[in-house]
Amino acid sequence: MEVLATPKKYLLRWCGWFFLGNAILFCLIGLHYLSAVLPSALSLLTLYGKKVMSLFLVLAYLGQLSFLAFIPYIFIAPCILFFPACRFIFLLAIVIAGFAASLLIIDTFIFVLYRFHLNGILFSFIMTARNEQVLDFSWHETLFTALVILGVFFVEWVLALVLWHQVILKNKFLGVGKSITLFLSVCLYSSLLMILFSLNHPMNRMLISASRFLPFYENMLGLMLPGKEGLVAIERMGETHFLQPQQASQPLRYPLEVMQSGVVKHPLNLVIIVIDTWRADMLNADVAPFISQFAKKSWVFQQHYSGGNSTGPGIFTLFYGIPSLYWSSMQAQHQGPVLIDALLQNQYQMGIFSSETLREPPMNETVFRAVKNLRLETPGNTPYERDRSITREFDDFIGQAAMTGKPFFSFLLYNSVHSYCAFDEDLKPLQPAVTVCNRMQLNDSTDPVPYLNRYKNAILLIDKQVEHVIETLAAKNLLENTVVMVTADHGEEFNDNHLGYWGHASNFTHYQVQTPMIVYWPGSKPAVFTHETSHYDVAPTLMRRLLGDRTPFAKYSIGKDLLDVNSSPYLIVGSYIDFGIVERDRITTIFPVGNFEIDHLDGRPIVDAKLDLPVVKDVFLEMRKYYKS
Numbered sequence: 003m004e005v006l007a008t009p010k011k012y013l014l015r016w017c018g019w020f021f022l023g024n025a026i027l028f029c030l031i032g033l034h035y036l037s038a039v040l041p042s043a044l045s046l047l048t049l050y051g052k053k054v055m056s057l058f059l060v061l062a063y064l065g066q067l068s069f070l071a072f073i074p075y076i077f078i079a080p081c082i083l084f085f086p087a088c089r090f091i092f093l094l095a096i097v098i099a100g101f102a103a104s105l106l107i108i109d110t111f112i113f114v115l116y117r118f119h120l121n122g123i124l125f126s127f128i129m130t131a132r133n134e135q136v137l138d139f140s141w142h143e144t145l146f147t148a149l150v151i152l153g154v155f156f157v158e159w160v161l162a163l164v165l166w167h168q169v170i171l172k173n174k175f176l177g178v179g180k181s182i183t184l185f186l187s188v189c190l191y192s193s194l195l196m197i198l199f200s201l202n203h204p205m206n207r208m209l210i211s212a213s214r215f216l217p218f219y220e221n222m223l224g225l226m227l228p229g230k231e232g233l234v235a236i237e238r239m240g241e242t243h244f245l246q247p248q249q250a251s252q253p254l255r256y257p258l259e260v261m262q263s264g265v266v267k268h269p270l271n272l273v274i275i276v277i278d279t280w281r282a283d284m285l286n287a288d289v290a291p292f293i294s295q296f297a298k299k300s301w302v303f304q305q306h307y308s309g310g311n312s313t314g315p316g317i318f319t320l321f322y323g324i325p326s327l328y329w330s331s332m333q334a335q336h337q338g339p340v341l342i343d344a345l346l347q348n349q350y351q352m353g354i355f356s357s358e359t360l361r362e363p364p365m366n367e368t369v370f371r372a373v374k375n376l377r378l379e380t381p382g383n384t385p386y387e388r389d390r391s392i393t394r395e396f397d398d399f400i401g402q403a404a405m406t407g408k409p410f411f412s413f414l415l416y417n418s419v420h421s422y423c424a425f426d427e428d429l430k431p432l433q434p435a436v437t438v439c440n441r442m443q444l445n446d447s448t449d450p451v452p453y454l455n456r457y458k459n460a461i462l463l464i465d466k467q468v469e470h471v472i473e474t475l476a477a478k479n480l481l482e483n484t485v486v487m488v489t490a491d492h493g494e495e496f497n498d499n500h501l502g503y504w505g506h507a508s509n510f511t512h513y514q515v516q517t518p519m520i521v522y523w524p525g526s527k528p529a530v531f532t533h534e535t536s537h538y539d540v541a542p543t544l545m546r547r548l549l550g551d552r553t554p555f556a557k558y559s560i561g562k563d564l565l566d567v568n569s570s571p572y573l574i575v576g577s578y579i580d581f582g583i584v585e586r587d588r589i590t591t592i593f594p595v596g597n598f599e600i601d602h603l604d605g606r607p608i609v610d611a612k613l614d615l616p617v618v619k620d621v622f623l624e625m626r627k628y629y630k631s
Contacts, residue, residue, distance in 0.1 A: 013082045013091055016162075016170045019179050021075045023161045024099050025068035025186060031103065032067045032216075034110035037445060037502070039215035051205060058196050058209050065190025066216045070106070072183075074098045092162050100155040107150060109217055111442050114502065119217045142438040143423075194223055208609075211599040254331050256324070256340075256628040257558035263344050263551035269409040270524060270548060271484035272345070275471065276320070276413070277464050278313060278358065278420035279506065281493030282306070285518040289432075289458040292469035293488060297520045300486075302530045303564065306519035307573055307584070308492045309537040312507040313420075314363030315576035316491030316517075316537065321369045323541035323559030326576030327625050333364060338372045340558045341541045344549045345411050346372060353399035353412035356380060357388035358420075370413075385421040386463055392416070393467045397474050404478055416467060419494075422460035432458050444504045450496040453504075457494065482524050485548060487540070490517035499604045510575045510582035510589050511605045521564065523547075534569040536561065560624050572617050574624060583621050585614065 039059070078095050085091075109119050169175055197213070200206040213219045282304075287294045309319025315326035321339040322328070331337070346352070352373045360366045360378045370376050380395075382388035392414055403410040423439035435455035444453075468488060475481040495503045495513040506514045519535060538561030545551040546563060555562060562568070573584040583590040588608060592598045600611035 010082055010086045012170055013086050013088065014079065015179075016166055017075060017078050017082060017091070017095060018183070019165045019169055019175075020095055020162055021072050021078075021099065022179050022182060023165060024074075024103065024158075025071040027103060027157065027161075028067040028071040028106060029064060031106050031110060032063060034107075034114060035215045036063070037114065039212060051208070054196075054205060055208065055212060058193055059212060061189045061196070062193035062213055062216055062219060065186055065188075065193055066219050066222065067106075068186040069190055069222070070217065071099075071102070074102060092166075096155065096158045096162055100151075100158045103154045103158070104151045106217075107154065108147070113215065114445075142440050143442060146440065146442060190222070197223060211607075214593065252331055253630040254328075254335055254337055254628060255630045256328070256332075256337060257553070258628070259553065259557050261340055261344065261551055261558070262553045263347065263545070263549055266348055266548075266550050269348055269350070271409050271480060272350070272411045272544065272548060273471070273475070273484055273486045274320075274411075274413050275468055275486070275488045276317070276415045277461070277468075277488070277490050278415060278417050279422075279492065279494045280419055280461065280464075280490035280518060281495075281513060282516040282518055284458065284461055285520075289461045290465045291462075292465050292472075293518075293520065296468075296472055296488070296522065299528050300520045300522040301526070301528065301564070303519040303521070303535045304530060304532050305534045306489070306517055307512070307534070307536045307575070308490065308515050308517050309574065310576045311492050311510055311514040311582075312577055313358070313491045314365075314578060317363070317365060317369060317415075319537040319576070320489070320491070320540050323538045323561045324628060325560065325574045325581070325625050327581060328628060329363075329368065331629070333367045336367070336371060339369060339541065341544060342369065342372055344545060344551060348549060349408050351399075351403045351406065351408055351410040353396065353403065353410060355392035355395050355399075355413065356415040357382070357385060357392050357417040358415055385417045385424055389416045389418050389464065389467055393470050396471055400474065400478065400480065404480060414471065415491075416464045418463050419457065419460045422457045430456075430459050431462065435459060441504060444497075446497060446500060446502040448497065450498075454496045457496070481522075484522075484524065485544075486520075486522040488518065488520040489537075493517055499606070501605050503605065507577055509601075509605050510577075510584055510591060511603065515573075515575050515584070519564075531565070531567075533567040534573075535564050536573055538562075539564045539566075560627075572621065574621055583617060585617065590614075590618075 036059075074095070077098065078091065081094060082091055113119055193213075197206065197209050200209060210220075213223075284290065285294060285297065285302075308316040310316040310326050314329065318326045318329055318332075321341055322332070323339070323341075354360075354370055354373055354376055356365075357380050360370065360376065366376055366378055380388045380391055382391050396412060396414060399412060400410060423441070432455040434452050436452040439453065439456070441453075472481070472486065475484055475486070492506050493512070493514045493516055494506050495508070495511070497504055498513045499511060503509055503511075503514075508514070538559060540561070542555040542559045542561045543564045545553070545558075546555075560574070562570075571585060575582045575584055580591060580593045582592070584603075587603065588611065589601045589603060589605070590598055590613065591601070598613070600608045600613070602608055
């Protein structure tokens with residue numbers, strides 16, 4: 003290595019061995035994927051099915067991860083041909099391979115926790131939002147990640163030196179590397195052929211669903227299909243009549259007709275309080291004592307569901323009343339919800355207070371785009387510090403709003419519960435609770451109680467903030483003419499179904515999508531309702547009961563009045579990268595390339611389940627209803 007230039011054939015051979023070594027490293031790292039996919043992939047299959055699935059997983063696993071490891075070779079080899087300097091090539095290869103391996107490690111943890119891979123949306127969140135608002139890493143998790151990445155680069159450096167001195171300079175294992183590379187290529191190609199040749203077999207959908215645990219595998223499958231529409235063809239696999247509508251910006255027809263709203267003579271004020279990540283069973287006296295007492299004076303909807311399993315879809319459906327798949331069109335065409343437009347038409351003073359940034363997801367370009375002087379960030383070093391800040395700002399806002407004689411609308415979004423691993427406050431009554439989160443070690447056998455208690459302690463903190471908001475309204479004699487809603491954008495899972503799911507945005511079971519819904523309506527008797535309701539019902543209820551609009555609900559929402567006991571046979575639930583159809587007895591999840599899986603309500607797969615075509619047809623009509631034909 004002391005020489006400045008080395009024969010190209012030595013460097014090319016070293017480069018091949020180096021990335022072959024990385025293929026082995028990638029396969030070792032990828033074992034983390036298997037912990038998430040094996041239980042569901044092999045469950046409920048016949049003995050024959052398990053053999054086929056096991057063979058497919060082995061072939062796809064070895065082939066795809068090895069292929070990903072070899073991708074940097076495409077960039078390094080030309081550098082060797084034009085600039086065969088040993089030190090430069092070594093440094094370049096180590097940096098690129100180390101970066102790729104680090105991304106793979108991070109992706110394995112992301113997939114195990116959330117069941118999706120690193121993607122552009124997640125990178126956008128990380129680059130533009132505060133860390134704790136996306137993944138809320140604790141210092142322990144951040145340190146662990148940094149040490150692992152440093153370890154990866156050390157391994158790459160050692161691997162480079164060992165291969166150079168023990169294989170290349172000693173001229174060992176001639177031809178062995180090519181044979182191993184050929185074997186790995188055959189593995190990948192064979193796994194792809196298994197999917198292609200099983201198109202007319204029920205096993206096909208199981209293979210496609212299982213392949214999701216491998217990053218970019220579906221893209222490889224699309225490349226094998228003829229023509230430019232390879233990936234679109236995948237969308238038709240297993241069910242040729244099934245195709246997912248593209249989530250792209252299309253011309254809107256929202257609302258479907260001119261709204262029949264006027265100016266309300268004696269309007270009530272409106273306050274909507276959203277507690278990020280507050281799941282339905284956490285509305286109780288142990289973790290939310292004040293809110294539970296306030297609920298006794300309100301309408302309580304015990305079977306209420308968000309329209310999403312993550313913040314963006316949850317907030318979008320709450321205000322728009324239509325599926326979150328319309329988000330990109332609303333954003334691109336600068337279309338706000340009719341609810342906000344009607345509030346502004348009635349000269350409501352607007353007080354929007356969020357301890358999370360309104361940039362990601364871009365609520366400033368959708369839900370609140372028409373609000374003037376919208377503040378996008380709340381200052382503060384911690385989530386709870388920002389939560390307390392928005393409570394104080396709300397106090398100031400209604401103090402000034404009350405003096406104008408005009409009605410006001412205020413939205414408060416609290417973040418500490420979502421960031422329960424990021425806060426470090428003194429209020430920790432529920433024990434045992436983890437002192438430092440390390441979700442990289444979470445799996446199906448982890449005791450959830452310490453994490454659940456830390457989560458509950460965060461809810462206790464926000465319960466105090468909500469208490470302050472309500473008591474401030476009461477002290478200013480505003481509660482008697484103010485509608486107050488307390489709800490959440492989505493829920494949170496703590497391996498409740500024993501399938502290894504933690505957090506949210508990973509499935510559409512009720513732990514992740516069912517939320518509390520409390521509505522205090524002045525002059526109305528308290529009541530507890532057990533019929534199913536959803537975020538889609540909020541906008542229609544407020545438009546009709548608060549603002550007196552007579553437009554038929556279907557012209558601007560797929561929801562109904564919250565007090566309407568008739569329930570829809572299905573619920574459309576969105577995420578950032580896929581969406582689900584929740585029915586009475588099952589959940590159908592539809593992925594970005596169009597393939598799908600059907601599970602029981604607890605998330606366990608239903609073998610040989612078929613799409614309920616009438617329901618799917620109705621869902622797709624709902625998802626195209628507000629586009630121009």
